[in-house]
Amino acid sequence: MVSELLASAIRMGLPVLLAALGAVYSERSGVVNIGLEGMMITGSFWGAVGAYYAGPLAGMALAVAASVLMALVHAVVSVTFRVDQIVSGVALNILAYGAARFSSIALFQKATMSPHVQGFTPISVPGLDQVPWLKPLVTNLSPLVVVGFLLVPLSYWVIEKTVFGLRLRAVGENPLAADTLGLKVFHLRYAGVLLSGVLAGLAGAYLSVEHTGMYVEGMTQGKGYIALAAMIFGNWSPVGAMGAALLFGFAESLSFRVVESAVVPYQFIKMIPYALTLVVLAGVLKRTRPPAADGIPYEREEA
Amino acid sequence: MRKRYRYVALELASPLVAIAFAVLVGAVVIAAIGKNPVQVYRIMFTFAFRRLDSVGIMLFGATPLIFSGLAVAISFRAGLFNIGVEGQYLIGTFLAALAGFALKGLPSFVHLPLVIVVAALGGALWSLLPIYLKVRRGVHEVISTIMLNYIAFSLIHYLIADVFMDKQQGLMPGVGNPLIRLPKIAASALMPRMHGFLALLGVDLPRHVYLNWFFPLGLLLAVAVHYLIWRTAFGYELRAVGHNPAAAEAAGIDPAAVQIRAFLLSGLIAGVTGLSDLLSYFGYMDLDFPKGYGFTGIAVALMGKNSPLGIVLAALLFGFLNRGAEGVQTFAGVPMDTVVILQGVMILSIVVASAVMGRYIRRQERKEALGASW
Structure with missing residues (x-):
């Protein structure tokens, strides 16, 4: 029972985890990415398109490509043109919403949903799947779940232990100093934003291709924003983001069980992830420390 | 020069x-x-401007966007980003609908203004928590207002479907399904349309146009906001804080106090956004009440560069886009x-x-x- 609940928390929390990891890359480089939600919408739609026409792998590829394109727009607008990053992200979300509806009509003749699509063949962890109490956790897994949780230590290593990570953090903390040392501030910030696009695209594709088996309008349900909150709760670190994402996944999977019991009106159950986000942010924010230059466009001295 | x-x-x-x-x-x-893009754009223009009803519908469509655009702009001017207009106007609309059907027997000149005030207060109510969290706990208002939007959707859904749903819709027993909606608003709280007035000017607006007095009210509000921003002490403080909070504080302005007042004012205006639809078009609130005015309001405020005149123009532009789009959908596919x-x-x-x-x-x-x- 406990492991089943945990397994369901992992399934629910995975999109938040992927997008939150993306947010870590973007914000550690100094760029706030409110556009995660739009990138997830884009990923969920194009993931379904790719999966519908050419299988789940093509879905992932198409989702990542489309989402990276959105991320590129965010980078051009907010890094190169130094427009307020929040404004750029919000505009991107509006654009993504309209583009998904439009493309859905163009491809599927329906604005709000795609046909059913086939996901990956579920996998099991060999060896561990013989242990009875572990069974729900290690069998019938989406490969993306495995990928997602492998990405946590990988991201930790990339950000904390590699030269690239060091440089990424440098431009997020003090871009002027980094620039003085000859680092390419703009290139690094582009890298951070584009990586967040890759991960948000995967997060969206997971929702449509793996979790639901089709694209439905509004299926992201604010998970991009929740991912941002998870990243903040996790203090801008991959491991912390994982903990927070699991917490949100847990709240969501718990809420499904409460709905089944029908004690509380389901509309209140639906509020849980959002209320939890508010509570978490109100409770922890004073104790977290964002990168020093997070959200501030870097401007070279103009001659 | x-x-x-x-x-x-x-x-x-x-x-x-x-x-x-x-x-x-x-x-x-x-x-x-x-x-063919040229042809599509041509259809868009002729459909929107060659027909009197289209022009009226454009103005009707621009009405809520003037309110939501002004609401967003006021927060922008104070250096805040109110993405919560969406939730704020739904709460405001709901409370207005409640006051519209629950109070009976009031004369129109009391009931209608009362309903408008209730809507505004509802919007301000829903903006209280984010600005508190912002000022006291440092929670970015973008995330808190978005969360409150989702909470508002669910709350309104619950209140309409489970608490206040109209059980006496006058359907014959066994005939049709009742709508999931609130009871109808009393006639004394409805906003009259502009047809009578326009007829005096020789403009004969067709009946299926719902242009009403909230449109000129929105224009008046834009003038008032312009005055507030550029001609009052509070407007000066607002701009100072929005421009550079540290410098404003050094000059003796309390940035937190200014931001709280600006955000609540933004919520007040946001609360009225849905009334043009509620009090002139629907006459009741149901689960499908128009959503999205808050988000479009952000677009309108940015397009209008946060100036009231610009916002009115941008709202008209978006009204035109929406009406024109109906035309191209019907006539150009x-x-x-x-x-x-x-x-x-x-x-x-x-x-x-x-x-x-x-x-x-x-x-x-x-x-x-x-x-x-x-």
Whole structure:
């Protein structure tokens, strides 16, 4: 029972985890990415398109490509043109919403949903799947779940232990100093934003291709924003983001069980992830420390 | 002095550049689905401007956007980003609908203003928590307001479907399904349409147009907001805090106090956004009450560069886009959602154009200042 609940928390929390990891890359480089939600919408739609026409792998590829394109727009607008990053992200979300509806009509003749699509063949962890109490956790897994949780230590290593990570953090903390040392501030910030696009695209594709088996309008349900909150709760670190994402996944999977019991009106159950986000942010924010230059466009001295 | 005019012209040019760029992107999108962009745009214009009903519908469509755009702009001016207009107007609309059907026997000149005030207070109520969290706990208002939007959707759903649903809709037993909606609002709280007044001016608006007195009210509000921002002490503090909170504080302004008042004012205006639809078109609130005015309000505020006049123009532009899109959907088979793409592209290009032109102007001014000192 406990492991089943945990397994369901992992399934629910995975999109938040992927997008939150993306947010870590973007914000550690100094760029706030409110556009995660739009990138997830884009990923969920194009993931379904790719999966519908050419299988789940093509879905992932198409989702990542489309989402990276959105991320590129965010980078051009907010890094190169130094427009307020929040404004750029919000505009991107509006654009993504309209583009998904439009493309859905163009491809599927329906604005709000795609046909059913086939996901990956579920996998099991060999060896561990013989242990009875572990069974729900290690069998019938989406490969993306495995990928997602492998990405946590990988991201930790990339950000904390590699030269690239060091440089990424440098431009997020003090871009002027980094620039003085000859680092390419703009290139690094582009890298951070584009990586967040890759991960948000995967997060969206997971929702449509793996979790639901089709694209439905509004299926992201604010998970991009929740991912941002998870990243903040996790203090801008991959491991912390994982903990927070699991917490949100847990709240969501718990809420499904409460709905089944029908004690509380389901509309209140639906509020849980959002209320939890508010509570978490109100409770922890004073104790977290964002990168020093997070959200501030870097401007070279103009001659 | 001639140079000054050139700068003003450059400032004004950026919205036009943005519109042109959006039209171009729209043309590519339209061409991509195999339609002729020129023809589609022509249909859009003739449908929107050659018909009297279209013009009325454009003004009706612009009405809520004037309110939501002004609400967003006031928060912007104070350095805040109210993305919660969406939730705020739903709460305001709900409370207004409640006061509209629950109070009976009031004369119209009491009931209607009362309902408007209730809506505004509802909007302000829903903006209390985010500004508290912002000022006291440092929670970014963008995330908190978005969360409250989702909470508002669920709450309204619950209140309409499970608590206040109209059980006596006058259906024959066993015939049809009752709508999931609130009881109808008393006639004394409904906002009259402008047909009678326009008929005096010789304009005979068709009956299916719902242009009502909230439109001129929105224009009046825009004037009031302009006055508030540019002619009052509070407006000065608002701009100072929005521009540079640290400098404002050094000058003896309490940034937190100004931001709280600005955000609540933004919520008050946001609360009224849905009333044009509620009190003139529907007459009741149901689960399908129009959503999205809050988000479009952000686009309107950015397009209008947070100036009330600009916002009115941008709201009219969006009213035109929506009406024109209905035309091209019907007569050219192009999905209406092209318009949402256009809006997104417009916002992105206007903010980029403004940033680039702003920097160009600053650089020119610096050069001139240097030149003058030689």
